[in-house]
Amino acid sequence: xxxxxxxxxxxxxxxxxxxxxYTSYPTAIQFEESFGIDAYKEAALRSNESGRxxxxxxxxxxxxxxxxxxxxxxxxxxxxxxxxxxxxxxxxEIEMQSQLFDPARKVEQLHLGGGTPTFINNDEMRxxxxxxxxxxxxxxxxSGEYSIEIDPREANRESVKxxxxxxxxxxxxxxQDFDEKVQKAVNRIQTQAETFxxxxxxxxxxxxxxxxxxxxxxxxxxxAGFLRTLDRVLEAEPDRFSIFNYAxxxxxxxxxxxxxxxxxxxxxxxxxxxxxSTERLLEAGYVYIGMDHFAKPDDELAIAQRNExxxxxxxxxxxxxxxxxxxxxxxxxxxxxxxxxxxxxxxEEYYQAIDAGDLAVFxxxxxxxxxxxxxxxxxxxxxxxxxxxxxxxxxWNVRFxxxxxxxxxxxxxxxxxxLITLSDEDIYVTAKGRLLIRxxxxxxxxxLKPDMQNxxxxxx
Numbered sequence: 049x050x051x052x053x054x055x056x057x058x059x060x061x062x063x064x065x066x067x068x069x070y071t072s073y074p075t076a077i078q079f080e081e082s083f084g085i086d087a088y089k090e091a092a093l094r095s096n097e098s099g100r101x102x103x104x105x106x107x108x109x110x111x112x113x114x115x116x117x118x119x120x121x122x123x124x125x126x127x128x129x130x131x132x133x134x135x136x137x138x139x140x141e142i143e144m145q146s147q148l149f150d151p152a153r154k155v156e157q158l159h160l161g162g163g164t165p166t167f168i169n170n171d172e173m174r175x176x177x178x179x180x181x182x183x184x185x186x187x188x189x190x191s192g193e194y195s196i197e198i199d200p201r202e203a204n205r206e207s208v209k210x211x212x213x214x215x216x217x218x219x220x221x222x223x224q225d226f227d228e229k230v231q232k233a234v235n236r237i238q239t240q241a242e243t244f245x246x247x248x249x250x251x252x253x254x255x256x257x258x259x260x261x262x263x264x265x266x267x268x269x270x271x272a273g274f275l276r277t278l279d280r281v282l283e284a285e286p287d288r289f290s291i292f293n294y295a296x297x298x299x300x301x302x303x304x305x306x307x308x309x310x311x312x313x314x315x316x317x318x319x320x321x322x323x324x325s326t327e328r329l330l331e332a333g334y335v336y337i338g339m340d341h342f343a344k345p346d347d348e349l350a351i352a353q354r355n356e357x358x359x360x361x362x363x364x365x366x367x368x369x370x371x372x373x374x375x376x377x378x379x380x381x382x383x384x385x386x387x388x389x390x391x392x393x394x395x396e397e398y399y400q401a402i403d404a405g406d407l408a409v410f411x412x413x414x415x416x417x418x419x420x421x422x423x424x425x426x427x428x429x430x431x432x433x434x435x436x437x438x439x440x441x442x443x444w445n446v447r448f449x450x451x452x453x454x455x456x457x458x459x460x461x462x463x464x465x466x467l468i469t470l471s472d473e474d475i476y477v478t479a480k481g482r483l484l485i486r487x488x489x490x491x492x493x494x495x496l497k498p499d500m501q502n503x504x505x506x507x508x
Contacts, residue, residue, distance in 0.1 A: 051335035051337075052336065054480040055327075055483070063484045065487070065506070067486045067496070067504050068493070070360070071360065071361060072362065073493070074388075074413060074495055075495070079412050079413050080412070080413060081411045083409075083411055084412075085407050087387065088389045089407075091384040091414070092385070095372045095385040100372055101154050101155065101157075101368065101371045102149060102156065102185075102371060102374060103156060103158070103368065103374065104157065105158075105159050106160050106380070107121070107162060107377030107380040108161070108167060109162055109379070110122070110131060111163055112125075112167065114235060116234045116236075116306045117224075117234050117266060120161075120163065121393060122164075131169075133399065134378075137399055138377055141377070141402055143179075143183055151185055153185060154186075156192055157366065158180070158192060158194040159196070160195075166199065186215065187215075193217070193218060194218065195216065195220065197222065198220065198221050200243045200245070205248075205249035205252070208250055208253055208255075212250075212254055217256045218257040219250055219258055219259070220260075221250075221259065221261065223238070223243055223261060223262055224238075225263065225277050226277040226280060227269070227274075233266065233307060233311060234266050234307060235306070240280065257348070258286045258288070259286065260281050261292065262277065262281070262289065262292070264292070264313075265296070266294050270317070270321075271317070271324050274321045274325060278325050278329075287344055288337075289329060289342040290341050291326075291340050291342070292340050293340070293505065293506065293508060319508065333345065337365055338365070338482060339485065341364065349365050356428075356432045357369065358431040358432060360431050361383065362381055365431065375390075377391065378391060378394065378408070379392070379393045382409075382412075388412050389411075390409065391407075392408045417444075421444050421446065421451075422493070426489045429475070429492075430485055433477035434475065434476050434477065436473060437472075437474065449472075455492050456470070458491050462487070467487075467488065468488060
């Protein structure tokens, strides 16, 4: 398949509404507190019959400083001793969770996110991985996709080397922007030297893949300034890029109020930054994976997309589709069998739950067959930019064109605008439509209502 995109400014402006990123379907808005620990445990037991691999996610919420733009669940503190009580509970949760799953099931994926996972010190990281290997069936080679999010201010060559020795083989490196004025405006002072020490250390240690995160739409950003950052990072030739659109939602994330809204680029300026950075990445030989992500053509994500084996979940795009996701730590989300389940969000509530001797699950949802079908449709579109009706019919025992007659009719304007091509058996997303894939997926979302959309970010 072609992995190109076409930038149509007029279309993008017309379709640039708010909508889900579809890291899950249904989205977290549909999670209910009537779904509790017992329902989660029942789903875990059912999942053992599948023989699927496992994906583990650990949420480490701590940050030394707060980045004003951040929309993650984090705890801002300079007190490093706060990691001790957190890890004590996390270790206990690891033990309890492991008892629910067949020990023969291999851990295909492992991901540490946050917050800042490397806020914990080297000894604590060793303990965390030892505890994981004690209770779950990890690979001893690089067969698994074991990744970690890195803040270069909290890492160096030696700590990166240790991470590799502990089994991590992929990392995502937060950069955002090198412009000093922008860094000051968002309270993230990060030198190029710090950043490239970690990136070079990852190469020296033998990491299989390094992703770099950049954000556009921050205060004082300009097209020229953003391209200077992008060009500097391109010199290091990372395997992947994530170019995120900053979503300004201060009512949901109060620290965003600390930034001067008047200094933020307007919609036209943001579009210019996206256009220019996209062109620069394509010129440099990267291909568009989707949803802000670019990769080298020989990267496993690019290969999986061409083979239509790519998958998308809470950690982004992945090559390991058939896994049950076990989320651990405060606020983490699990995807087990046909259920989503979320842990308590605050540290106090998380500690209380674990100290009581049970899991910290407090809400979730059990998917109906319609939910599972729509999730499959959305996942295929957002991962492959292609949907074959015959495959869906065979897998779900439906007649796609009858089941989704309303949705297919609603796609007509997108066909006319050239975002998709529609045949008797397939939907293909065109190069022009790929930047607007969220809009296309929204047509198949049975829950999305107009009054909900202000709870999501803009698609561009």
